[in-house]
Amino acid sequence: MTSLGAILVAMGILALVVAWLLSRTTGVRAAAAVVASDVGQLKVETLRDPALRIRGRPDYLMRERGSDRIYPMEVKPTRESATLYESDALQLAAYMLLAEVRYGKAFAGYGIVRYRAAEFRVPLTAELRRRCITAAEGIRAARQAAAVHRSHEVRAKCWACGVRSACDESLT
Numbered sequence: 001m002t003s004l005g006a007i008l009v010a011m012g013i014l015a016l017v018v019a020w021l022l023s024r025t026t027g028v029r030a031a032a033a034v035v036a037s038d039v040g041q042l043k044v045e046t047l048r049d050p051a052l053r054i055r056g057r058p059d060y061l062m063r064e065r066g067s068d069r070i071y072p073m074e075v076k077p078t079r080e081s082a083t084l085y086e087s088d089a090l091q092l093a094a095y096m097l098l099a100e101v102r103y104g105k106a107f108a109g110y111g112i113v114r115y116r117a118a119e120f121r122v123p124l125t126a127e128l129r130r131r132c133i134t135a136a137e138g139i140r141a142a143r144q145a146a147a148v149h150r151s152h153e154v155r156a157k158c159w160a161c162g163v164r165s166a167c168d169e170s171l172t
């Protein structure tokens with residue numbers, strides 16, 4: 001085999017390995033193709049919506065094969081839950097709003113959150129859209145406020161919090 005042939009064979013094997021790894025880590029099925037990614041594969045795309053004043057990078061932007069519609073996908077491989085966390089629903093909703101602005105009619109109208117053993121297909125309903133916008137406004141208001149108070153009674157959250165040492169409302 002020539003050296004060029006060996007290189008082509010090696011590249012082919014590498015492509016197969018990458019495809020296999022991608023399918024294992026994301027559960028990405030043959031029905032969709034990765035458009036952009038924030039987890040090391042392909043290009044990273046930051047989506048922005050100046051009107052809503054939000055921006056972000058979903059783990060993956062996927063294109064449905066056949067229809068060419070685009071949807072965001074978030075992957076939480078260590079999350080063990082049979083129900084979708086509200087925080088994950090709101091994060092995905094933000095990415096769906098951004099995908100809608102970026103891709104217009106090509107936005108598929110839904111997004112996907114994948115946990116270790118569960119997958120949730122979430123439509124961007126008017127109600128979810130409203131909850132997401134309300135949450136984003138709340139975060140912005142909190143950033144402007146002189147003092148922000150604890151909004152929960154969950155000790156585990158404080159244990160895992162990066163600013164616990166500077167917080168005078170910590171539960172731990």
Ligand code: SF4
Pocket residue numbers: 150151157158159161162163164167168169170171
């Ligand atoms: S330590 Fe303070 S800032 Fe962190 S989660 Fe607890 S209350 Fe919130």
